[in-house]
Amino acid sequence: MAASSVGSVIFAILALLIICLSVLLLLRYYLPVRATPAYLFTPVFLALALPSSIVLLVPIDLASSAGTDAHGTRGIWLPDRVMLVSWRICYWLTFMLTWFVLPLLGEYSDSGYREPRDKMLYALRSNARYQLIVLGSAILGAIYFFVTLRFSTESLKGMVMALAYAWGLILAIYLMGHGLVALPRRLFRTASISGRLRRLQAQAAKIHEKLEDALEDLQQYESQVAELRKRKTGSARDFAEWIEELDEYYSQLESRLPSTNALLAVARPALAPPNVITERYLADLTRKLKRARHRRARFELEWSHLVSRAQRDQQILDSAASQRLDFGKPSPYASFLSRASILTPHLRFHLHTYAIPVFNVCFGVVASLASVFIVWSECVKSSAPKLSVIGLTVVHHPESSRGQVGFAGQLLAAAWLCYMIAAALLAVTEVKVWGNRALVRRQTYAESACWYAGQVAKLTVPLSYNFVTFTPKTIFQETQFYHFLGRLVDLTPLGSGFDDFFPIFILFPVAATLFGFYGKAQRVVGFGEVMDDEEDDGTGSGFGLSGWREGRALIEREVSSREGEGVGLDARGASSGAGLLDARYRDEEERISASSTTIRRTSPLPQQRSERAGRRLGPTVADRELATSPAGFFDDIAHRLKNTFDTNDWFDGLKKPNWMNGNGEGGSASSSAQGDSGNGFGRWFGGRDEGGRVHL
Known part of the structure; x- marks a missing residue:
């Protein structure tokens, strides 16, 4: 038997090496590898x-326990002992990394202290509340387990694994339910260029x-460092070396990023x-x-990426008349096809105008069907397992009972499991808590x-075991995964029932995402941003026409500063790309283009920024356009009235809003959102402040 599995062992080793190489390339893309300590x-x-290797282990485990009799169709299989040892290594290493090592390392690296001992003490103090919550949950679970079963090493291990699985499954089902709708929806929406x-x-x-807020915050902290460096006496002398290190690091960073100096010069006064x-x-x-430095880098990258994408999309629309598309110098975010020099301008036009949108629609249809099948399989796996679509596609029935x-x-x-994990990880990037x-x-x-990294490790194991339960019990109860984890999850009636019926709750996040519940709850309750609302296209809720036009002006201003001329989002762009616009945008585009002119940036952005109430941009071209638009006028009045109610302190009496005095908008969506995120429920759902943490 060992000799017959040599080919499978070689294949598994090569696949594992490919996974490790892919992870290294991924880390190289997101982390400064040379500057990251070991x-x-x-x-x-x-x-x-x-976790990536678990995606490989699950199909191998299924084939090893329920392989076909014919060697040609048996697939990749490994001996039972090898599978059991592999599951033990992967699970317990992942468990320790998820619940102990990574939270501690995260706080250790986030500490501002210089000495390793001080960093470790800070990390332990920061994780104390999180670990106390985990310990409290473990105590409650231990009481239930030890009442239901006798105290033993097996029951103790079962309690730990069952509680970790339960919490991971709750988070995974919620995130996967959101991602199963958001992923196909994103593919469909990217098919429409306009x-x-x-x-x-x-x-x-x-x-x-x-981005402006990040620059202003960074300038405040750097100004404090500059003030500390000026002090030559008093308590500052005891930390002179520390202050010098902070100042030197700032100087080196600014030498690499000189473009932000002008923006920092107009920031608010430092404390x-x-x-x-x-x-x-x-x-x-x-x-x-x-x-603050990393937050600046984040929004600088997001802003640059957004401007590049908007410029490319406008160029695609503008090429409708000539049917020739030339992006010029490729963007750092451009795809391989866009960088390829073998494509002629005419071929590139057809590729981006017709081929890629059709591919997106086709992939969106496939992803939609896959999402429907996954939700259906979650709902019927306990009551009618023979109707599970995933089980029918994975388990074949040649002549076996x-x-x-x-x-x-x-x-x-492997394809089903990768799609489930991808949907859950997509939701991780969109949730704002x-x-x-x-x-x-x-x-x-x-x-x-x-x-x-901790979220990837936390979600993969419960999703993998949840996927295994889609197959018939005669299949998954013979796997080593079940003997290692599933048997302990089913050790008590509560654990067995939780695993059978809780996945049905995937219908709640699916319905919430499908019908836009997050956006409605955000507007009604005022929790702030909990999910990215991709339905906001500038015509509905969220920014409205004012925000859409202001964003268009900002993009043109940025592109004109890069190239010396605007993107062309004016009558030229509307006329040449009118044939590609959606019906719901066509009339609006013609009306706007008839009453507006191309925006040109004649001076640097910092000089154009006026004093903003509530940390918002002052009067822009978008505000002037509102005066010529009947619909924009009413939107503007409603926006100002909303800010009046949001920013007034009703306990001190009603105050006259600033916009009635001619000083611009007295309160902005930004300021109200900032207040929500710092007080009350917004502090829990809208983000964290400088010292806050939300551990899940």
Whole structure:
């Protein structure tokens, strides 16, 4: 038997090496590999490589326990002992990384202290509340387990694994339910070039404002460092070396990014440092400074990416008349097909105008069917397992009474599992309760890298076992995965029932995403941003016409500063691309283009920024356009009235809003959102402040 599995062993080893190489390339894309210390890089690598290998282990385990009798169709299989040891290694390493190592490393790297001992103490203090919550849940679970079963090593291990699986499954089902709708919807929406451009313009004002806020915050902290460096006496002398390091790091960073100096020059006044400088104050300042620098890098990248995408989409629309498309110098975010020099301008036009949208629609249809089949399989797997579409595609029934899994079934199992995990991970990037964490190309913050790696590790195991239960019990109860994890999950009636019936709750996040519940709840309850609402295209809720036009003006202003001329989102762009516009945008585009002119940027952006109430842009071209638009006039009045009610302190009496005095908008969506995120429910659902944490 060992001799007959040599080919499968070689294949498994090669596949594992390919997975490790792919993880390394992924880390190289998001992390500065040379500057990342080994104690941080190694756990993050393992937290990504081990879950990725589970995607390989599940199909192999299914074929090993339910392979076909014919050697030609048996597929990749391994001996039972090898599978059991592989599951033990992957699970327990992933468990330790998820619940202990990565949270501790994230806080350790986020600490502003200089000495390793101080960093470790800070990490332990920061994780104390999180670990106490985990310990409290473990105590409650232990009481139930030890009442239901006798105390033993087996029951203790079952309690730990069952609780970790239950919490991971709750999070995975919620995120996967959102992603199963968001992923096909994104594919369908990217097929419309005009709609894609309109959504980018609607997002531009928000991203640009966040970039300005990030620059202003960074300038405040750097000004504090500059003030500290001027002090030659008092308590600052004790930390002179620390202050010099902060100032030197800032100088090196600004030499690499000189374009932001002008923006920083117009930021709001900085807070003066305290008279007595302590180690705790410097550590807090260092931590805030690091976060602010990475936040700036994040929004600079997002803004540059958005402008490049909007410029490319407008060029595609403008090429409708000539049927020749030339992007010029390729963008760093351009795809391989866009960079390829073998494409002629005429062929590139047909590729981007017709071929790629058709591919997106086709993939969207396939993804929609896959999402429907997954939701259906989740609902019927306990009551009617024979109707599970996933089980029917993975398990084949040649002439066997119990069903068998061959190589084709393994390929389908890997495809299904990858799609489920991709849907869950897509939702991770859209949910806003995680705070300000983000993945930034080559500049991802160390704490964010640890957190995202932990989420990948936390979601993969429960989703993998949930996928295994789609197959008939005669199949999955023979796998080593079930003998290792599933048997302990089913150790108590509560655990068995939870695994059978809880996945039906996937209908709730699916319905919430499908019918736009998040956007409605955000507007009614005022929780702030919980999910990215991609339905906001500038004509509905969210920014409205004012935000869409302001975003268009900002994009043109940025492109004109890069190239010396605007993108051309005027009558020229509307006329040449009118044949490609959606019906719902065509009339609006003609009306706007008839009453507006091409926006030209004649001076640097910092000089054009006026004093903003509520940290918002002052009067822009979009505001002037509203005066010529009947619909925009009413939108503007409604927006001002809403800000009046949002920004007035009703306990101090009704105040006269600033916009009635001619000072612009007294309160903005930004200021109200900031207040929501810092107080009450918004503090929990709208993000985190500088010192806040939300551990899940």
